[in-house]
Amino acid sequence: MKAFKPHLQGLPSYPYKKVEAPIKLDQNESPYDLPAELKQRVLVRLQGLDFNRYPYLHAEDVRERLAAWLGWPMEGLVVAPGSNLLIQALAQASNAVLDTAPSFPHYAFSAKISATPYRAIALGSGFSLPTEALLEAMEAPPGVLFLPNPHAPTARLFAEADIHRLADKAARTGWLLVIDEAYHQFSGTDYAPLARANPSVALLRTFSKAWGLGGVRAGYLLASPEVCNVVQNFVPPFGLPAHTAQILLAVLESPGYVQGIVQTLVAEREKLFQALQKHPTWRVYESQTNFLLVRTPDAAAAYQGLLRQGILVRRQDHYPGLEGCIRVSVGTPQENQRLLEAAFSLAEVPHA
Numbered sequence: 001m002k003a004f005k006p007h008l009q010g011l012p013s014y015p016y017k018k019v020e021a022p023i024k025l026d027q028n029e030s031p032y033d034l035p036a037e038l039k040q041r042v043l044v045r046l047q048g049l050d051f052n053r054y055p056y057l058h059a060e061d062v063r064e065r066l067a068a069w070l071g072w073p074m075e076g077l078v079v080a081p082g083s084n085l086l087i088q089a090l091a092q093a094s095n096a097v098l099d100t101a102p103s104f105p106h107y108a109f110s111a112k113i114s115a116t117p118y119r120a121i122a123l124g125s126g127f128s129l130p131t132e133a134l135l136e137a138m139e140a141p142p143g144v145l146f147l148p149n150p151h152a153p154t155a156r157l158f159a160e161a162d163i164h165r166l167a168d169k170a171a172r173t174g175w176l177l178v179i180d181e182a183y184h185q186f187s188g189t190d191y192a193p194l195a196r197a198n199p200s201v202a203l204l205r206t207f208s209k210a211w212g213l214g215g216v217r218a219g220y221l222l223a224s225p226e227v228c229n230v231v232q233n234f235v236p237p238f239g240l241p242a243h244t245a246q247i248l249l250a251v252l253e254s255p256g257y258v259q260g261i262v263q264t265l266v267a268e269r270e271k272l273f274q275a276l277q278k279h280p281t282w283r284v285y286e287s288q289t290n291f292l293l294v295r296t297p298d299a300a301a302a303y304q305g306l307l308r309q310g311i312l313v314r315r316q317d318h319y320p321g322l323e324g325c326i327r328v329s330v331g332t333p334q335e336n337q338r339l340l341e342a343a344f345s346l347a348e349v350p351h352a
């Protein structure tokens, strides 16, 4: 291990363990695969693809289509196999990473493996945005501030006025505010106009959630051409596989299916939220995403109790401030019904 940089020693790996279960509500995936007709068109495209040929250097084919669809210049787009890779690139490139806590764990992890100085500011009461403390932290030499909005893992949407204050501060200080919009379809929000007006704001988007393409691995960065030039250098040449590009081109020809799925999942989320509010021992938090954060008397007992009934959820109780919490993805109506039945059947006794 002497070959590797000392800061990499003893680093824990990404906190995820695969568990099989009939009802999988642990990764905020879409419960719906691509519509059959669209998937068929994907397969036709793949049939016609020369597997022996390299794809475009920097996914120019996908970026061109994406640029047209978004009304955003192609020079302001980086496409990568997963937005996680873009998070890593941003953390590697930056002087410092500023984060909220709790938060999406890959920001902190990416800073750690890159030996980039990292600081996290705790969310306020009710998971509110610690705007004043963040503004103060941005007095330090500039780096990248990662802000998931809606926030993960709390599912909360932050006030526009607060985000505008952070963006203004970024413009004045040289910080880059990266708004991670992984769940923005479920909140109906879109910070592209802000990013367009303020080059100190960049957006991360993913195909893994609302688009139902978690297995395909694709995400993109919307930013100024200057920011994109730097980030693109951290994505390996020919980094977006040819098959991924073909799948993205096919869905970008028919992106309309996403809207119906989002409508269904948002309606299901609200039904779940209403129902879980009546749970005797759980407390469910309001959500603007495709998942619900729930505080239980004992996360281990809730997790095991649900798993015994075939339902896999994600424990969140390792985060400070999320004691007892689990996270549940919104599934199909049938899956959500099963979840409710299981949740209300659990007779949890808190550990002494």
Ligand SMILES: *Cc1c(COP(=O)(O)O)cnc(C)c1O
Pocket (backbone or CB within 6 Å): 028, 081, 082, 083, 084, 085, 104, 148, 152, 180, 182, 205, 206, 207, 208, 209, 214, 217, 218, 219
């Ligand atoms: C799911 C998620 C992502 C998506 O990462 P991919 O690598 O694109 O699958 C990014 N950010 C947040 C906050 C997420 O929850």
